Amino acid sequence: MNILLIGSGGREHALAWALARSPRCARLFVAPGNPGTATLATNVALDVTDHAAVVDFCRVMGVDFVVVGPEAPLVAGLVDDLAAAGVKAFGPSREAARLEGSKAFTKELCREANIPTAAFARFTEAAPAKAYVRERGAPIVVKADGLAAGKGVVVAADVAEAEAAIDMMFAGGLGAAGAEIVVEECLVGEEASFFALVDGEEAVALASAQDHKRVGDGDVGPNTGGMGAYSPAPVVTPEVAARVMAEIVRPTVAAMKARGTPFRGVLFAGLMITADGPKLIEYNVRFGDPECEVLMPRLLGDLVDILLATAEGRVASVDIGWREEAALTVVMAARGYPGKPEAGTPIRSLDKAEALPDVLVFHAGTKATPDGGVVASGGRVLAVTALGATIAQAQLRAYEAVDRIDWPGGFCRRDIGWRAVGRD
Numbered sequence: 001m002n003i004l005l006i007g008s009g010g011r012e013h014a015l016a017w018a019l020a021r022s023p024r025c026a027r028l029f030v031a032p033g034n035p036g037t038a039t040l041a042t043n044v045a046l047d048v049t050d051h052a053a054v055v056d057f058c059r060v061m062g063v064d065f066v067v068v069g070p071e072a073p074l075v076a077g078l079v080d081d082l083a084a085a086g087v088k089a090f091g092p093s094r095e096a097a098r099l100e101g102s103k104a105f106t107k108e109l110c111r112e113a114n115i116p117t118a119a120f121a122r123f124t125e126a127a128p129a130k131a132y133v134r135e136r137g138a139p140i141v142v143k144a145d146g147l148a149a150g151k152g153v154v155v156a157a158d159v160a161e162a163e164a165a166i167d168m169m170f171a172g173g174l175g176a177a178g179a180e181i182v183v184e185e186c187l188v189g190e191e192a193s194f195f196a197l198v199d200g201e202e203a204v205a206l207a208s209a210q211d212h213k214r215v216g217d218g219d220v221g222p223n224t225g226g227m228g229a230y231s232p233a234p235v236v237t238p239e240v241a242a243r244v245m246a247e248i249v250r251p252t253v254a255a256m257k258a259r260g261t262p263f264r265g266v267l268f269a270g271l272m273i274t275a276d277g278p279k280l281i282e283y284n285v286r287f288g289d290p291e292c293e294v295l296m297p298r299l300l301g302d303l304v305d306i307l308l309a310t311a312e313g314r315v316a317s318v319d320i321g322w323r324e325e326a327a328l329t330v331v332m333a334a335r336g337y338p339g340k341p342e343a344g345t346p347i348r349s350l351d352k353a354e355a356l357p358d359v360l361v362f363h364a365g366t367k368a369t370p371d372g373g374v375v376a377s378g379g380r381v382l383a384v385t386a387l388g389a390t391i392a393q394a395q396l397r398a399y400e401a402v403d404r405i406d407w408p409g410g411f412c413r414r415d416i417g418w419r420a421v422g423r424d
Contacts, residue, residue: 001024002026002027002028002029002061002062002063002064002065003019003027003028003063003065003066003067004029004031004044004054004057004058004061004065004066004067005019005029005030005033005037005067006030006048006054006066006067006068006069006070006073007030007031007069008030008032008037009034009070009289009364009365009380010292010293010331010363010364010380010382010383011069011070011286011287011288011289011290011292011293012034012069012070013034013036013037013040013293013364013383014292014293014295014296014297014362014385015069015292015296016028016030016037016040016041017296018296018299018303019067020041021302022302022303022305024302024304024305027042027061028040028041028042029041029043029057029061030042030043030044031044031045031048031054032044032045032046032048034363034364034365034366034367035367035368035374036362036363036366037363038368048073048078049073049076051076051077051081054078054081055081055082055085055087058082058087065088065089065090065304065307065311066079066082066087066088066089067091068089068090068091069286069287070286071097071100071147071284071285073091074091074092074094074097074101074265074285074286075094075098075100075147077094079091079094080093080094088311089311090265090307090308090310090311091264091265091285091286092264093261093264096256096261096262096264096265096285097285098261099252099263099267099283099285100147100282101147102146103143103145103146103152103182103282104122104145104180104182106282106283107122107182109255110280113251113254115247115248115251115280116247116248116276116278116279116280117279117281118184118185118187118272119184120182120184120185121182121183121184122145122180122181122182123180123181123182123183124179124180124181125170126166126170129142129166129170129181129183130166133156136183137159138156138158138186139156139157139158140156140159140162140184140185140186141153141156141183141184141185141186142154142162142181142182142183143181143182143184144174144180145177145178145179145180145181145182146176146177146178146179147177148175148177148178149225150223150224150225150226151174152169152174152177152178153223162183166181166183187272188272189273189275189279190210190272190419191210191211191213191270191273191281192208192210192233192235192271192273193208193209193210193229193233193268193269193270193271193288194208194241194249194268194269194278195209195267195287195291196249196266196267196269197265197266197267197310197315197318198253198263198264198265198266198267198310198315199264199309199310199312199316200253200262200263200313201262201313203250203253203267204315204318204320205244205245206266206295207232207322208231208236208241209230209231209291209294209295210231210233210235210419210420211226211229211291212227212228212416213226213227214227215333215337215413217413217414217415218415222338223338224333224337224379224380225289225338225379226288226289226290226291226331226380227290227330227413227416228290228328228329228330228331228412228416228417229291229294229328229329229416230326230327230329230391230394230417231291231294231295231298231328232326234391235273236271236273240273240277240278243277243278244269244278247277248271249267249269252267253267263285264310264311264313265285265310266286266287267283267285268283268284268285268286268287268288269283270282270284289364290331290383293360293383293385294327294329294385297327297360297385297387298322298325298326299320299323300320300321301318301320301321305318305319306320325358325387325394326389326391326393326394326420327385327386327394328385328388328391328394328395328416328417329362329383329384329386329398329416330383330384330385330398330402330412330416331364331380331381331382331383331412331413332380332381332382332383332384332402332405332410332411332412333380333410333411333412334365334376334379334409334410335409335410335411337380338379341365342376342409343375343376343377344376345376345407345408345410346369346373346374346375346407346409347366347373347381347382347406347407348373348405348406348407349404349405349406350374350382350405352405353402353404353405356401358386358388358397359384359385359386359397359398360385360386361383361384361385361405362382362383362385363382364378364380364381364382364383365377365379365382366378366381366382376407376410381410382405382410384401384402384405384412385398386398386401391417391420391421392417392420392421394417395416395421398416399414
């Protein structure tokens with residue numbers, strides 16, 4: 001079958017790698033793609049915000065199935081418009097994507113369905129939000145309600161920092177995403193990412209991972225879109241996973257169905273594993289990035305079969321399967337990130353890194369040059385991924401690959417996986 005993958009980041013390169021391995025994939029298109037996906041598929045210069053153009057492309061090229069990678073097209077209703085045109089797609093509807101598109105929506109759903117999460121309040125004005133912060137004290141978390149490209153959450157260490165975040169959001173610092181905010185309790189514990197496939201009725205657990213949000217070693221500095229990840233996350237024991245499915249994922253699936261907006265796609269639960277058990281921090285409605293870059297190399301099942309079964313309401317029948325090895329990815333970012341990254345710096349010797357056994361280099365923010373080279377074109381630029389018998393072994397291999405890449409304009413954290421390695 002012919003497949004169209006929407007997106008251009010490291011997540012999409014990892015998905016393209018897995019989709020292209022399926023014997024069911026006859027032709028793979030990626031819109032708009034990147035130099036990494038170009039080695040696996042045909043990149044297409046489509047404006048994915050123009051849903052009519054996407055539908056027309058599918059008709060002209062005989063696309064049988066569309067996989068939507070990023071959150072913005074999902075929240076904008078691309079899957080709805082494809083369905084209306086008779087094109088099968090993987091991902092939630094516009095209404096179901098509100099689980100990521102609106103923090104307030106998700107918090108209210110959690111309250112109604114008794115899903116464990118942080119105590120919270122919603123605000124559309126600064127004064128009452130600040131009063132709430134002063135009443136509750138710090139640390140405390142301030143979140144923009146809408147999509148903010150990973151920059152909409154401030155974990156404030158003191159009241160002044162929280163008030164500054166409130167002012168920034170209501171002053172338009174995050175655009176329309178900050179028109180409403182959620183202020184919530186700062187949960188204490190260890191974070192983890194948990195993924196499940198949902199077909200509107202049933203949910204099947206996928207795997208766990210752990211991201212590293214802070215820019216600097218030792219988890220210091222500002223939050224980023226993610227500086228690295230590993231899978232599986234040891235903190236998500238079989239017992240914890242069972243609780244996540246029973247107390248968080250399945251009640252969410254039931255609540256969405258009861259609202260008349262069933263969720264279909266991949267549900268990514270950002271968790272805090274507290275002394276009282278797992279609690280939901282937030283939902284994403286797509287594979288994570290960089291989590292996808294460690295999930296796909298571990299996946300044994302056929303990704304096309306798995307995503308199709310989910311889209312067609314047959315998720316309980318899928319044969320997933322995971323490699324026993326661990327996977328770890330190190331994100332290489334352009335200098336200046338997460339502020340203004342330096343663009344256009346040349347990246348060399350990627351082939352030397354990719355020549356190592358059990359190593360994959362996923363492109364996240366790169367651009368091809370006329371002479372066949374590659375330059376940085378974003379903040380997070382590469383996701384250097386390795387498999388290993390243990391997380392410690394995967395970490396060693398990933399950093400060996402990182403050190404083979406010649407990119408003076410980039411940097412990375414040198415401690416990805418430190419929590420898990422400390423447990424080995």
